[in-house]
Amino acid sequence: MMNVHSKGQVAGERAHEADHPSSLVAHFGPDQPLRLDCGVDLAPFQIAYQTYGTLNADKSNAILVCHALTMDQHLANVHPITGKPGGWLTLVGPGKPIDTERYFVICSNVIGSCMGSTGPASTNPATGRLWGLDFPVITIPDMVRAQAMLIDRLGIDKLFSVVGGSMGGMQVLQWTVAYPDRVFSAMPIACATRHSAQNIAFHELGRQAVMADPDWAHGRYFENGLHPHRGLAVARMAAHITYLSDAALHRKFGRRMQDRELPTFSFDADFQVESYLRYQGSSFVERFDANSYLYLTRAMDYFDIAADHDGVLAAAFRGTQTRFCVVSFTSDWLFPTAESRAIVHALNAGGARVSFAEIETDKGHDAFLLDEPEFIDIAHAFLQSAATARGLGRGH
Amino acid sequence: MMNVHSKGQVAGERAHEADHPSSLVAHFGPDQPLRLDCGVDLAPFQIAYQTYGTLNADKSNAILVCHALTMDQHLANVHPITGKPGGWLTLVGPGKPIDTERYFVICSNVIGSCMGSTGPASTNPATGRLWGLDFPVITIPDMVRAQAMLIDRLGIDKLFSVVGGSMGGMQVLQWTVAYPDRVFSAMPIACATRHSAQNIAFHELGRQAVMADPDWAHGRYFENGLHPHRGLAVARMAAHITYLSDAALHRKFGRRMQDRELPTFSFDADFQVESYLRYQGSSFVERFDANSYLYLTRAMDYFDIAADHDGVLAAAFRGTQTRFCVVSFTSDWLFPTAESRAIVHALNAGGARVSFAEIETDKGHDAFLLDEPEFIDIAHAFLQSAATARGLGRGH
Known part of the structure; x- marks a missing residue:
């Protein structure tokens, strides 16, 4: 599979500066367009991503982590631009809930972003100029569609889990709605099924x-x-x-x-x-x-799962076999607990297997990225329980 | 007293445009500086203001209304720039709680603003240029000190009431702390004794x-x-x-x-x-x-009454004879009810006469400017009760 990957250059404002040979890059050619919600077929395009850990023989131990708005794929390695430690070390790493000694962890830079995946700072092949605002407006479903193409490319049929907070949580929800059979478990954190007016x-x-x-x-x-x-x-x-x-x-x-x-x-x-x-x-x-x-x-503003299901949120999740753990934080006023409760109600109405944790903290929305022991424990317990159900042993 | 007033020109960005002969203006000469908290004596300076109603013979029926951040003195008349109706018609006018047929209502443009009072868009007499950022940084106590000079100029010893919301409420609180003997009743609305970090x-x-x-x-x-x-x-x-x-x-x-x-x-x-x-x-x-x-x-950021009283808020209000009505709105997250409760606790600790109303509404901070019947009723009842205590009859 190495032929489809290359060490890529980080796009975005640093594209004009030094080479940042940091991420793997999956290239999709003119014959493999990304079908965007706006009606455009985007091709060619590329997705930059990081992996941690080892994919097991039956490819059943893959966890896709979906990053938040201004985060990126550098979850658990030093960031190539900032030089700072990984972006989600509280959750991802050896012995952490998303245990890189146990799971094969994938995180891809979302389409439209600037850390190596195609976005407005990439070159428009039709003109030879940078896309700028000519880049098509993308949506959360578009991001997820691109991730599914990457997962296909990696030969993975079903993800053991999809995990993410904030905009990442929106992607998690979209995965469970768009590809219910490909997601064994899901952990949407500090998010909502639609962006509020505020x-x-x-x-x-x-x-x-x-x-x-x-x-x-x-x-x-x-x-x-x-x-x-x-x-x-x-x-x-x-x-x-x-x-x-x-x-x-x-x-x-x-x-x-x-x-x-x-x-x-x-x-x-x-x-x-x-x-x-x-x-x-x-x-x-x-x-x-x-x-x-x-x-x-x-993309976040446009996100509205119910709108794509005649306004009935529960219909989006009906019949899902995915195991859910929905997490909110008491002091998060960007995605208040009520938004998570609405997800849980819809899942319950759809007959889903769902647990819900509202974590008591004064740290606000940022809490999902911080060392919140109760949250970390819950993530650990949920993934452990799901791993057992999936038949994943403790070893590799 | 007419010699000290003139029909003034509105300052601010429109100072360079048409004349707006809308407000009365009190001029204070070089011999009457405004002593600012930053240590500067501001002189000369001017205060633009509106009045409604008639001052009674013993000058006991004056209500000073303190305006909010981007509001101004045009409470109950058509605004000279926007052409819109007055800024607080829900509360001020004939038959309204602040009844212009009963009370003499004064509202002055705060120092530092741009509707006729001296501010950064005024001319610095020392240089002949506009002040710009050379204008001294002003505080809420400075605004109130200027208002007190205006009230002196109008020959009013004691205000029947001081009323205001948001930044206006801060001025109300400052009035009761700085000039407790000059304020018979006070209505601080949707405000706080200090600006929060958020x-x-x-x-x-x-x-x-x-x-x-x-x-x-x-x-x-x-x-x-x-x-x-x-x-x-x-x-x-x-x-x-x-x-x-x-x-x-x-x-x-x-x-x-x-x-x-x-x-x-x-x-x-x-x-x-x-x-x-x-x-x-x-x-x-x-x-x-x-x-x-x-x-x-x-000015709002710097406001902190307790800081001027060794950190003890109650000390600021100790012994006050002013009658207070503190008002908050349930959905106001800029000045949440907890801030008003802190005012009430401090007033209680200082032995003050205080009533407190938390108005149930989903309209947020803006509610104080809107037609909230419960709020209007409470304002009416409070002022009526205070008027009776002050010996103000129903007539002029």
């Missing part, structure tokens, strides 16, 4: 911040030697506020000043929470492509 | 959006024939999301599309909530000055 509003705010930056240049910034750093940083700041809870911000920062006790009576970052946000904004623009941010937020 | 974060986001706009030109946009419309619109969009509740956005817009049933697969405003936000952003920049937005948000 969440669409926050995303629109972020997009408008990017587009308001003159250096965005209608999406043609690379060709003009520009980058909408300021707009993208503002978008990131807005998003970051939604990832944390009021309580977490209060605990972490409160009204504490930065390196001083008295206000400067200026527009400097007097408060710690201000410098924290500024840092979040400025560090983000170093690793993420602005157009990808537009496309991925749009 | 609220500072949203304000910092807004400021960064403005400052990220190259047309902001470090605050010198007017002199360069520019205006940071795009950045200010993004800031407004962010703020507007915080003014509404998740439930209100869901009820008003949900996931409904704009003029269509199917998505366009583009970055157009497919969803109604997107066009709503875009409209809020673009209409705001027509009436508000970007630098004023920076200054007023900063």
Whole structure:
């Protein structure tokens, strides 16, 4: 199978910089288009991905991890751009719930993103120019369709589990709806079956911040030697506020000043929470492509499983044999527990096997990426129980 | 007293356009500086204000209304710039709780704003240039100190009531702390004694959006024939999301599309909530000055009554004779009920006469400006009871 993979170059804003030979890349040629919801057949295209662990002989131990909006495939290895440790080390690694000594773990960069999979920063083969805003608008089902093509390519018929949080959780849900026979177990975390009006509003705010930056240049910034750093940083700041809870911000920062006790009576970052946000904004623009941010937020906004089933959510899950573990966090106001409850109700109405855990925490939406012992324990227990049911022993 | 008033011109971005002879203006000369918390004596300066109704013979029927961040003194008259009806007609007018046939109602544009009071869009007399970011950073106590100078100018010793919501509510609280003997009754609505970390974060986001706009030109946009419309619109969009509740956005817009049933697969405003936000952003920049937005948000961030009383909130209110009615709204997540409860606890600990109403509504922070019958009834009853205690008859 090595012939279909190559060590790929990371796309996105760094595509013009050094080569980042970090991920495996699956190429799909003109004869294997990705059929997009918008009606376009995208071809050729490529999917960059990481794997950890070893696929067993009957290919029954594969776990697909679906990454969140601004995350990527580097779950458990040093990130090639930031140099930081893997993005989900609390959950993925040797001895972790997603045990890389036991399972074959796959994580692919979603279509439309900027870490090696085809997206708006890739070259449009029809024109020889970068896609920019000519790249077709993609959806969560499109992302999942591309992942299914990758799984096919890897020769895997049925995934032992599909796991993901936030936008990753949306993909998990979509997998169980689009390919119910290919998913033995599923763990949608801190997500929803549709994006709420408030969440669409926050995303629109972020997009408008990017587009308001003159250096965005209608999406043609690379060709003009520009980058909408300021707009993208503002978008990131807005998003970051939604990832944390009021309580977490209060605990972490409160009204504490930065390196001083008295206000400067200026527009400097007097408060710690201000410098924290500024840092979040400025560090983000170093690793993420602005157009990808537009496309991925749009995909989340469009997501609405019920709408594709005549408005009846339960119909989407009817007859599913997948084992579900739905997880929410009490202080998550981006994807509040009520959204997870709606998933559980729909699953129950569809006769699914589902467990539900609402984790008590003040850390907000971000909790799914943090070391929340109760969450880690539940993920461990769920996957262990599913592994037993799947007949996966403790060894390889 | 007519010699100290003049028909003034509205400051802010429209200062360069037509004359708006709308408000009364109180001028304070070099001998009457406004002592600011930052240590600067601001002089000369001016305060633009509106009055409604008639001051009675013993000057005991005056109500000062304190306006919110982006509101102004035009409570109950057509707005000179937008042409829209008054800003608080649900509460202020003939027969309304703040009955203009019974009370003498005053509302002054806060210092630092842009509707006729001195602010960053005014001329710095020392240089002959517009102040811009050279304008000193002002605080909520500074706003109230300027209001007290106006009240002195009007010959009013004691206000019958001080009423305001949001940033206006902060001013109400500051009045009762700074001038307890001058406030017979007070109604702080949908506010807090200090700005939370989350609220500072949203304000910092807004400021960064403005400052990220190259047309902001470090605050010198007017002199360069520019205006940071795009950045200010993004800031407004962010703020507007915080003014509404998740439930209100869901009820008003949900996931409904704009003029269509199917998505366009583009970055157009497919969803109604997107066009709503875009409209809020673009209409705001027509009436508000970007630098004023920076200054007023900063003032709110700095507000912390307890910090000025060795961290003990109750100490700030100890011995107060003012009658309080504290109001919060269940779905207000910008100033949640817990903040109002903290005010009530501190008032109780200080032995104050206080009533507290938490209004059940899904309309979020904005509810204080809307026709919420229970809120209107409570305001009416509170002021009626206070009027009786103050010996104000039903006539003039």
